[in-house]
Amino acid sequence: MVLGSALAVTVAIHVAGDVSGAHLNPAFSLAMCLVGRLSWAKFPIYCFVQLLAGFCASGATYILYYDALQHYTGGNLTVTGPKETASIFATYPSAYLSLNNGFLDQVLGTWLLIVGLLAILDRRNKGVPEGLEPVVIGLLVLAIGVSIGGNCGFPINPARDVGPRLFTYFAGWGPEVFRAGDGWWWVPAVAPMVGATLGTVTYQLLVALHHPEDLVAAPLEASDLGTPPQLECKM
Structure with a gap:
């Protein structure tokens, strides 16, 4: 499951990277808004499309495995x-996991994701050879x-969880998808956004502001960010 998720992200970035920037995750879209690389006016549109994509992908999975x-x-x-x-479609917590611990799990997981992504896309840092970004992000x-997916399946992406959960609600699993796990559904919807904010602040304060002065003072070109103008981000 984990390997399949990673490979899916890699392929998705290759498919959509040069067209839309391959925004696959509202948490990362939020991070791009926070660093000024995505317009706030586009943010709700990106989130809606990501949510819709998760819903449709679940529908495709349901049809493919309907007989099974x-x-x-x-x-x-x-x-x-x-x-x-x-749980084939959305994430649910392990029996031992409390909402508080689950919230922390998702904040930490998304924090790691955002710090890593910002480092990968930052050409003023070590960066990644052009064209290999999808592989490294995967x-x-x-x-x-x-490393940390055992508690609840590491959603770290509100659209990846809420979209499929909505599909299962309509496809026959019913309202229990929102009641299970003591109302778990809101954790993977909210906690990744908190983690994205903390991850962005962490990278900006501890890394981005400490590049050599000649690089920091120079105007940032698209190549400095590790992507062409149309490839705003990955993930």
Whole structure:
């Protein structure tokens, strides 16, 4: 699952990178707004499209595996229990995980994601050879998943969780998708945005402001940011 997620991110960036900047995550779109590389007016549009994409992707998965779901569940789509299938689409916390600990999990995971992404895209830092950004970002997602994904499946992306959750609500799993886990649904929707803000502040204060003075003082060109003008970001 973790490897598949990382490879999916890599392929998505290759597909859409030069067209839209490959915005796949509202948390990263927020980070780009905070550093002035995305207009705040575009932010709600990007978030809506990302949410819609998650909803449609879940629909495609449901159609592809419809026979398998019916065979496994006998047509009884449940959110909890020994044959639950809702977690195929959205994330749910482990039985031991409290909401507070889950919130911290998502803040920390998204903080790591944003710090890593900003470092990868910053040509004034070590940077990444042009064209290899998707691969390195995929490795970043893989590292986060294998190291801290055990609590709740490392959503670290509101659209990746809320979009599929909405699909399951309409597709037969019902309102339990929003009640399960003591109302878990809002954690992967809110905590990544907090983590994105903290990650952006961390990178700006501890790294971006400490580049050599000649680089900091010089006007930033597109090449300094590690992307052409139309490739604003990755993830």
